[in-house]
Amino acid sequence: MALRVRKNKAVIPPACPIDEGVKLLGGAWTPHVIWFLSQQPRRFSELRKDIPGLSARVLSARLRQLQDRGVITRTPLSTSPPSVEYALTELGRELLPAITALVSVALKLNAKPRPR
Amino acid sequence: MALRVRKNKAVIPPACPIDEGVKLLGGAWTPHVIWFLSQQPRRFSELRKDIPGLSARVLSARLRQLQDRGVITRTPLSTSPPSVEYALTELGRELLPAITALVSVALKLNAKPRPR
DNA sequence: CCGGATCCATTTGGATACTG
DNA sequence: CAGTATCCAAATGGATCCGG
Secondary structure, eight states: OOOOOOOOSOOOOOOHHHHHHHHHHHHTTTTHEEEEEEEHEEEEEHHHHSSSTHHHHHHHHHHHHHHTTTEEEEEEEESEEEEEEEEEEEHTTHHHHHHHHHHHHHHHHHOOOOOO | OOOOOOOOOOOOOOOHHHHHHHHHHHHHHHHHHHHHHHHHHHHHHHHHHHSSSHHHHHHHHHHHHHHHHEOOOOEOOOOOOEEEEEEEEHOOOOHHHHHHHHHHHHHHHSSOOOOO
């Protein structure tokens, strides 16, 4: 069989600031994590309890990427048993207005009976 | 072969307004579409030219879901050749502040040299 | 010109088990 | 407690073809 190459998914990076912004909240549960951290710094297992259904694997992934993007800080504490505290950075807190704006539009849209 | 059922993906809807908000901008290219429509009403093929790399299939899907959510309107025009015009609704325009807020945070984050 | 249908590659993230 | 590793199901979206 002639090895059909299938050049699928070949193309371009959009390289637009809009995408960057949306990617900040992109992954599953990301907004929840930011939301709970905005109320107070939290530890790993506290976040798991805060957000039922969120697996350790995904929480771990989200925390890492938020950290990489400078949205949250990670602070290991020398307690016994050892624990790690996560908190929003200054810039992270600046995401909150954007999130609440999104939410308020979503609420209005849900309220609408879809005029169609 | 014992038919392993694999109850994967079993659980819960978060049912949180935050998710709803994020879903408004969730799909690929969604923010781009909203952005270009915010500048002026546009036709299908104009949007395709505005956004290189966006396939007809996906543009079609995005337009439909934005329409279903009440963010944009779709107006077929009896021109020759026939064309269809898309525009933001009132509520759709309310998404713009949220988008720009997100973008401005993203720009600041990119500027940071990742303090580590 | 608009956009649906089909086919498929890539990505995402849930379940589970395990380690320091 | 705080994660990491493996395995796999489902969702996403690109390419291409086709019909209204």
